[in-house]
Amino acid sequence: MTDGLQLKNIEIRRLGKVLLSLDLHIRPGTVGAVMGPSGAGKSTLLAAIAGQLPPEFTLSGEITLDGRSLRRLPAQARRVGILYQDHLLFPHMSVGANLAFGLDRRVPRHSRRAAVDQALEDIGLAGFHDRDPETLSGGQKARIALMRMLLSEPDLLLLDEPFSGLDASLRDQIRRLVFALARRRHLPVLLVTHDEADALAANAEIVRL
Template structure:
């Protein structure tokens, strides 16, 4: 049974000075929201979870995902998905190509195309496989980025202010889609945001850094 994402005595120092400490557990399908001013360590915490902590930062304590300690694993073995403020779609690939990037290499040919088509139907973009990502609206790009990340079958989801560039109507729609998907797939979610409305929509515990 999935156990979610846990932080035990997690501490991050910057050049030897304490930056943040965290003890928390995020159950499957739950959202933990982390808020705080710029420089309080929100993005650093995400880097620690995905395994890309910059030089000058040191980490102690444990990060555990579904019962496996991932603190020292390389990023590609952690199976943690992340959505950023910018959609970061690959401009040289079609919409379908972007989605295919998230799929495991073992899926080929017709099975791969069928999976991409099903994913597009799932997010209301049926028939968009050949489209250039540059022709999509902000909301459509956000949906493609979310689906590409989910196709990679992550075991936890990190959200780095992914709704901040969307207008109010799109923001509500994409926010609901992300949280519904996470609940449906039993993914523990860590949301970093400046926006109290994001925290309210997430409906889980809120931790304020700094």
């Protein structure tokens, strides 16, 4: 069995025209980075892995995660977490409710509050359970979005330029947090970015489109 994410003979076409082709293996606890200009197919690749490829695209090749094929699995069964530039917090929910939404459904009801409070402590936001997401800073929103995704216990982390909307000092802080938590959980990470500094910060193997 091959651990981590394996992309083998991947080819994505749009309306019959080849958009991208690549091979990549990302082991648990390591980062692979796909770089290229806008329109090169970076986000489309993440959609293909997550099972969210739009109908105008076709995919060929193998996608395996810890030895299991993802191609025929529905998106919700792939155990893939995605972090976007837009943090997509639910504005009608408190910070705690946003995090509880991400919790694996196997966590029993009586344990959910404690799990959320521990998650807030892990990202330096203890006491924020009842806060309105609209009152948070950009960095705080980024940390909540990251932890909400991790609470779903994914086996793979996909990063779609999640740092590009942050200022320089905050960008470095959130980058270090994301990669540290991924290493701690032994998650393979696929990062798409146009910024070389993101890939270098992750010590990533870089594929250029």
